[in-house]
Amino acid sequence: MLFSGQPGARAELEFRGSAIDLEILEGPGSGMARIWIDGSDARADLVPKSAGGVARLDLYATESGFAAVPLASGLPSGLHRMTLEVVGARAPDSAGELVMIRAAIAGEPAPRWPIWLGTAAAAAGAALALGSLLNWWSGRWRWRPVIERVQIADAPALLLAAVLLTLVATIPAAGPGDPWFWIRLASLAALGLLGTAAPAALATVTVAGWLLAPVAVPLGPLHLNPGELGLAALTGAWGVRATLLGRVEFGIASRHLPLLLLFLGAALAATAAAEYPKVAVRGLRLLVLEPLWLGCLVATYLVGRRRLLLAGAVAGAAGIAAVLAMLSGGIEFFADGQLARLRGPWGSPNGLALVLERGLPLALALALAAAGVDRRIGLAALLLAIAAALLATLSRGGWLAGAVGAAALAQIAWGAARPFLGRWLAPLVGLAVGIGLVISALAGFGADTLDVRLRLWGSAALMAGDNLWLGVGPDNFLYRLPDYLDPQMWREPNLSHPHNLLLDAWLSLGVAGVAALALLLTRSVSVIARGLTGRSGALFWADAGILAAMAAGVVHGLLDNFYFRPELAAFFWLFFAYSLAVERDPLGDRREGLPGDPAVGGRLRPETAF
Template sequence: MHRITGVLVVAASSWRVLAASCGLLGILWLWLANLTQPAPFPSPTTTAGAVLPSEVVASMESAAFHYSTGWQVGGRGADPPEPANPWQEPSGSFTFRFVGRDLWLLLAEGDYWGYLYITVAGAPANRLPVIPGNTNSRGERAGYRTFYAPEAQTADGPAPRWVHVHHNVAGGEQEAVIEVWRSWGQTPVRGVATVTASTFRFEPWIGVALLVVAFWLVLASWLHRPSSRAQREIGPGRAHTRDVEAVWLWASLAIAVLGLLLAGFGVVSHRWLPAAGGVMLLGLASLMRPALWSAALLLALPFYFQYNLPLLPWRSFGLIDIGVLGGLGLAIYDRMQQRDPQVGLPYWLPGAETASPAIGGRIAWQPANLILAGIVSWALIAVFAAEHIGVALREWRVVFLASGLFALILATTVRATNIKGASTASLWSIADDVGLLVSAWLAGATIVAGVALWQYAAGANLITAEGVWRVRAFYGSPNNLALYLDRTLAVALALALLGPAWRQRIFWGAASLIQGGALLLTFSKGSLLLGLPALLAVLWLGGWVILKRQGRSRWLLWVVAGVGALAALAMTPFLTTERFQRLLDFSQGTGFLRLNLWRSAWQMALDHPLLGVGPDNFLYTYRTGYLLPAAWQEPNLNHPHNWLLDWWTRLGLPGLALALLWFGFMAWRLWHEVRLGSHPVLSLGLLAALAAVLAHGLIDASFALPDLMLVWVLLSFLGHSEESSRRGT
């Protein structure tokens, strides 16, 4: 024992030394990165000579530039003429010869549509995107960039910005040909520079990576320190009585419900006092039973887009922000207490014994949670490689950091010991936290789905598009509602079709009808054509395994097939609408735009393989550098509508690899629980949700929204909570 303790001490000490080294090196690196920022270019000046020499910043009036007819050139820059057919021919072009290794253009970016193609020495400018099939007017491959950047528009018009367009190690004299489309009246080209770019930069993301490594080394050294506390054993008998347990649980639940009702009234009426009072009551109930806070957050998830919590007279806060921060505070408090392992009764309740929390110690270190920690860490590194660090940091906070903290909250505060060795039906007992979480999550989705059905009947808050009325409830888009209901409907259907108790099956069946009806009325192509078929296929396959294992009749599988047939039948009257008539027409409409989007996103991913373009930077990078001329009608897309490309373009190949590991491990764990677990029906519902999400995500978003990412964490947690309860803590 002393030998093991000595090894732990040495290991922890070594990790602390390594952590200190990484931390100091990271701080030094960031200091050097800030110190060695490149100096701004001087203002362009007119240069003489037929060739631009190296290390000059030339105005567009310089003698080296040769313009096609119609250009207006002055001290402000060069402005092309309006062509007779601006969609079919360029506005103009100009050529020049230069000497040097690097070429820069001063481009006026703003809220207008225009673009340019650049070739240098007959080849595409290599610092700009080169998208296959996107050629200039002569059919040549060329570097491509748009002038469209609404965020850069100022009161005085488009804002000039230096763009590095070409690098040639050999240097020497070269000819550049620049072809400008549209953009007349904007003076899009303001200057040209041949200033040599630095061959080495202290990239900030490397310093941040060193600090992240230091953080994890410090955490590892702390966790591997030898414990000096003796663990207290729980005796075979329970000191508290069943009556005390039941009263405690019902009291905490009643206070939580009262708090939710009061907070909901405050939110809807925009009154801060009842909202704050309701949150305080919910917090009090959560001190009695911490899982109630997470359950309330899951219940409120589909409301986050439209509603905030007015907790102060002058300020409201986001539902998810308060949910995660409050849950983190409860988790810290809970870890400082010792509770009864069966139902999490506080140590100060008369008759309660002391013990460590039931799930936290094991769930927190499950591979899926470690992978999630890797995703959160890598996303932070990618933030500091992004062009727009401000928006990247915000998405990291509300999507990635919030999901990591939510995983920690669930692992720390949710109890599962009370379902150890219990029957499936006990999952929904008053004392079970896992059942509480699932019930709250599905209840929130059912309420929102019911609101959507009411809106459809009343003709309120609908989106009219392509010949159909689409419901959206409290979301900005029907697709967002569909993405959420994909996840919940799978679990509700599994419980309704395969649950062991008929009363519960009736309850979840009603919830499934409400959610399914709302999902159909979103008219989301991703849900109807990909998500629902994948969901039903997994339910069929998993249902066969469960029913065979339990020795039950397989006639229920025909009910699953009937659900699919009814869904298809319900959609039949809408097949003649514009939305579905052009479903396979990729020459126009949504299909055409989506194909062009994927072309652009694929090239963006190839151009940024390691770190992607950073969290929430797809919008800016896409519309300024990769938006194809044929897809100009939809310039403001903030994700590539494909989850594989989404992970890659946001976080690079390492981020995509971590995501594949995370999803793969979840799927493997859930399938294992379907085959061998004590709650196979719930596991099957979660697995069907996973399949629906990934199928729908092939043509839409899948994760980079706060509510969707928290649901991913919930799926991961529920897939492991049962295993932890079987092993004990």
């Protein structure tokens, strides 16, 4: 039995295994304790974290008693050290600061692969049974002509899909014994049913949901983001359509598959080699598998002129993010409470800025292309909301990226109208970006932040040198950083990524992943840029806006995150899907004949206005 209420008192324990729990006293006189595993807050993955990533247990409870509190799981097998420190703080209702430990339980948990294998087998069996039933119905009731002919107009389908996804995301958390749980599942099923007749509408709202990934939606024991729920419904609709139509709808041409397989293979190899497989598998799901599949489905259903829906969804999601952040009261204080920065559900102001900076040039482009006073007023309001929230983040990297996005949009538009001036404007924009990066690094970030950033890059480079080919795996940087942490960075021990797109990709995906990411990006940019030639109207502005949004993301990615957040990974693959839509419809007036893109008189509707 160990106990103390003295601030700074510590207990240390060495243990073998991949998981550890503490039997610790919770009660009206208990205080708070900080936990480290191997000197890292992050490795105590089951302990609640503060905004700064500090692992801290609040032991206050109305009734006194010992409880088994899990601290960590998924650790590499071997010897580890757990450190507990009495914080000397307590909850407002607590009568004391006591921390009392009765026992520690460490070891290897039961393997989970039999559970996953059984679940996968059950899901496969259910899918085969459903497919057989649908095939029988298709032949008996002739569903194929019905599915092919039923078309729901974009506006009503979009409105209904948005309402259903919002309902799924906002219904109160509940377990299977609560009616709300079944109402949420029924709404999700209705969303999938809508997607069988209007897949483009469901794909559009799913795009918006993915860019709001930090908004967690409880579904029984799971916590999913709105985009994941939309993706599940869209995948179900895709499977039902494939069964009833007797063909698989897939918008990725075979010539593009090698690059996708290279990226996927690099991610799988890095995950398999990761020292912390639990977080690596989660990162693989959220950062690679689901966003990539989203891009494939979007490339299938948002083709031709319907890519305007994709551009609108990205801009609209940024507007929703701005409003959510301002209404949620999520504000982060610095400098002893004297400096307030907007962050909302995104966890950090910079995380919010990474979304807003991509939406800003797209909203500006769509506002410039809008026809009608009502649309112009609506898009202007959207643009102002995004700009105001971006300013309120006080993210200098976000400000710089937003300015670069707006400048890139101006360069594209000005260059198209006045080619001579456009040839000079591009170098000037590049020069302005370079000057902005230097000023931001030397002045905007501050001397302390610049020093930390340089030391972080040095630590990340050492880590990359020791893990040259495969990196450390998705989401493993935070857990491996203590082994490479510069002693002068003791105030920033919980940084989750190296704040540089090259180092982040290298450490997360390895050398092959960096090559695949670079090739996918350059190919997509090249296709969209070439497609601007000879284009006009709404499609021109949407194409220019998506290019400017990616420019903003790349610039901020040099100093922060570019890909390795769920919403940023989704944007990358949406950008790739957008380039496929441009490539397959280079003049904006050719019909590909894919589902979800009906033509008017054999040709797409005029593209003169959005």
